Amino acid sequence: MAVKLEKIRVFIADDNTETRENLANELETEGITVVGTAADGISALKQIASLKPDVLLLDIVMPGLDGLGVLKRLNEEDSRPEVIMLSALTQEEFVRRAVELGAKYYMAKPCEPAVVRGRIMDIIGLERLEQKEISGLDMQISKIFMTIGIPAHIKGYYFLREAIKMVTDKPDTINRITKELYPTIAQKYRTSASKVERAMRHAIEVAWSRGRLDNLDEIVGCKVYDPLNKPTNGEFIALIADKLKLEKDERLRQRLNQAV
Incomplete structure (x- = not known):
C-alpha cells in the first residue's frame, strides 16, 4: 500500500537558518509534513522527544551538541526517528561514524530538496525491510537450532x-x-x-x-x-x-x- 506523503512527519536540525527554512518550505510543497526545526542539538532533542517525528534531517556541525552527539543520545531512547545526515563534511570517517550510530543516509550539502524527498521515501521502504530483517534473524537462528x-x-x-x-x-x-x-x-x-x-x-x-x-x-x-x-x-x-x-x-x- 502506498504511503501518503502528508503522513510522513519530518524534523529538521540545522544551524543554518536559510537551509532550514528552504528545505522545510520545499518539503511542505512536496506534501511532506515538517513538524519542527531546530538550530542546535539540545533544542532538537527536546523537540524530537515531544513531537516524535518519523524522519530526522540532521546536520553534523551545530552548536551545543553536534549531530553525532544527537545520534548517540537518540540511541539511548526506546524509540527514535529514522535519520538522514545532511552535511558539508564528507570525509569517510564522518560518514562511517554516522552510519554506525544509525543514520540511514549521509548526503553532501548542498542537497536538492527533490533528492532529499526521495531519500525520505527510501527510508519508509527501509523500515519495512528492517522488520523483515528482524523476522529473518529469527529464521536464521531457528535454522541453526534445527541443524544442531x-x-x-x-x-x-x-x-x-x-x-x-x-x-x-x-x-x-x-x-x-x-x-x-x-x-x-x-x-x-x-x-x-x-x-x-x-x-x-x-x-x-x-x-x-x-x-x-x-x-x-x-x-x-x-x-x-x-x-x-x-x-x-x-x-x-x-x-x-x-x-x-x-x-x-x-x-x-x-x-x-x-x-x-
Whole structure:
C-alpha cells in the first residue's frame, strides 16, 4: 500500500537558518509534513522527544551538541526517528561514524530538496525491510537450532534465541550474562533468571545427547566442537551471535557504500 506523503512527519536540525527554512518550505510543497526545526542539538532533542517525528534531517556541525552527539543520545531512547545526515563534511570517517550510530543516509550539502524527498521515501521502504530483517534473524537462528538438534517445543529454545538476538545487537551483553541477560529474558517471559539459565543448559544438553552439536563447526566456519566438553550457555550464545553479527556488519558495510 502506498504511503501518503502528508503522513510522513519530518524534523529538521540545522544551524543554518536559510537551509532550514528552504528545505522545510520545499518539503511542505512536496506534501511532506515538517513538524519542527531546530538550530542546535539540545533544542532538537527536546523537540524530537515531544513531537516524535518519523524522519530526522540532521546536520553534523551545530552548536551545543553536534549531530553525532544527537545520534548517540537518540540511541539511548526506546524509540527514535529514522535519520538522514545532511552535511558539508564528507570525509569517510564522518560518514562511517554516522552510519554506525544509525543514520540511514549521509548526503553532501548542498542537497536538492527533490533528492532529499526521495531519500525520505527510501527510508519508509527501509523500515519495512528492517522488520523483515528482524523476522529473518529469527529464521536464521531457528535454522541453526534445527541443524544442531535443539527442538522447538522446549523453553530453552526460545530463551536461547532471545539471548542470541540480544548479543547480536549488543555484543558486550554476553559479559553480563547473569546480571543482565538472564534477568532481561526472565522478565520478558515472566519467569526467574535461574529457570532461564537451566532451560538454556537443558536445550544445549539435548543437542549434545543427539550428537549433532558437531554441526556447529560447519555453521561458524571453523573447528569449535569438542566432543569431550559441552559448551557453556555463554560460549554457545557467543558463538552463534558472533556469526550473525559478522553477517550483520557486512550488510552495514554494504549500506555504507550506498549511503554516500
